[in-house]
Amino acid sequence: MTIAQIKYFLAILEYSNFSNAAEEMYISQSSLSKQIKSLENELGITLFARSNNKVSLSPGGKLFYKYAKIISENYENLRREISALKEDAPAGDVSLGVLPLITEYNILKTLTTFQKFNNIQVNITEGDQRVILHLLSARKIDLAILRLDYISKKTYDFHTICFDHFVFVCSQKQREALPENLQAISPDILSGVSFVMLNKESDIYKLCADYFSRLGITPHIRFIAGRHLYLLNMVANDLGVTLLPRNMVDVSNFPNLLSYPLEEPLDTALGIVRLNQRILPLEADLLYHYYSDSGSEDMRSFS
Numbered sequence: 001m002t003i004a005q006i007k008y009f010l011a012i013l014e015y016s017n018f019s020n021a022a023e024e025m026y027i028s029q030s031s032l033s034k035q036i037k038s039l040e041n042e043l044g045i046t047l048f049a050r051s052n053n054k055v056s057l058s059p060g061g062k063l064f065y066k067y068a069k070i071i072s073e074n075y076e077n078l079r080r081e082i083s084a085l086k087e088d089a090p091a092g093d094v095s096l097g098v099l100p101l102i103t104e105y106n107i108l109k110t111l112t113t114f115q116k117f118n119n120i121q122v123n124i125t126e127g128d129q130r131v132i133l134h135l136l137s138a139r140k141i142d143l144a145i146l147r148l149d150y151i152s153k154k155t156y157d158f159h160t161i162c163f164d165h166f167v168f169v170c171s172q173k174q175r176e177a178l179p180e181n182l183q184a185i186s187p188d189i190l191s192g193v194s195f196v197m198l199n200k201e202s203d204i205y206k207l208c209a210d211y212f213s214r215l216g217i218t219p220h221i222r223f224i225a226g227r228h229l230y231l232l233n234m235v236a237n238d239l240g241v242t243l244l245p246r247n248m249v250d251v252s253n254f255p256n257l258l259s260y261p262l263e264e265p266l267d268t269a270l271g272i273v274r275l276n277q278r279i280l281p282l283e284a285d286l287l288y289h290y291y292s293d294s295g296s297e298d299m300r301s302f303s
Contacts, residue, residue, distance in 0.1 A: 097132035142284035159292035164245035196240035
């Protein structure tokens with residue numbers, strides 16, 4: 001058994017079939033099939049159940065997969081740590097997926113502090129929650145900073161690094177239609193206004209939908225926006241009101257916006273997320289624990 005054979009086996013699972021795996025691994029399909037056949041002969045079991053160009057794991061293949069992941073990740077970690085012992089070794093790197101909230105939650109500040117004490121390059125990929133989770137599950141990135149409200153504990157490990165509270169956001173003109181001595185937004189007020197909301201794939205939309213459901217409110221949603229800055233611009237132009245986490249409300253760019261606390265609170269949490277049971281590269285493991293320990297102080301200040 002060789003490391004190459006293990007990587008070929010894992011590639012077939014990642015890319016769903018032999019043809020795609022061969023292309024990604026820069027090997028002919030016939031050579032790939034020979035390598036897998038040789039591995040099966042050595043183990044004395046069949047690894048794949050093949051049908052209609054699709055592959056699925058046999059019972060023996062499922063067992064082999066459990067250990068193949070560990071062997072492959074340990075091998076990569078060994079290479080990195082040995083490389084780090086060399087005097088001319090380049091800095092290690094971590095691939096980190098983040099929501100488009102770098103400014104709002106001091107993400108860059110925390111990463112800069114981390115890099116002061118570690119010679120590690122952090123490669124940032126920005127995207128919405130669904131895209132970043134897909135990249136994390138496909139092992140295209142090592143870690144992610146995401147909303148934790150709907151993260152599955154069966155699939156992911158995570159540490160909370162900050163909390164945020166939703167607020168009601170309106171323009172100064174829209175404020176004129178609300179009660180004069182307004183202190184907090186009641187369910188009655190929410191049921192009588194028109195909303196601009198983030199897209200339905202976002203966790204913020206899901207949180208708001210669940211919140212409205214708990215309050216027994218059917219919201220009047222006029223517009224859906226793809227990004228929160230676009231959404232704030234729509235509110236600033238009197239197209240509707242919205243609910244957003246407090247730190248996403250940028251009054252510096254939209255000075256005519258006002259925000260008010262909710263009478264019935266709605267909270268959200270952000271955290272550092274990794275795949276459950278995945279053995280991370282050394283550099284990624286350092287960053288994960290940096291956030292879970294002292295490295296998250298800058299972001300906890302939002303709670």
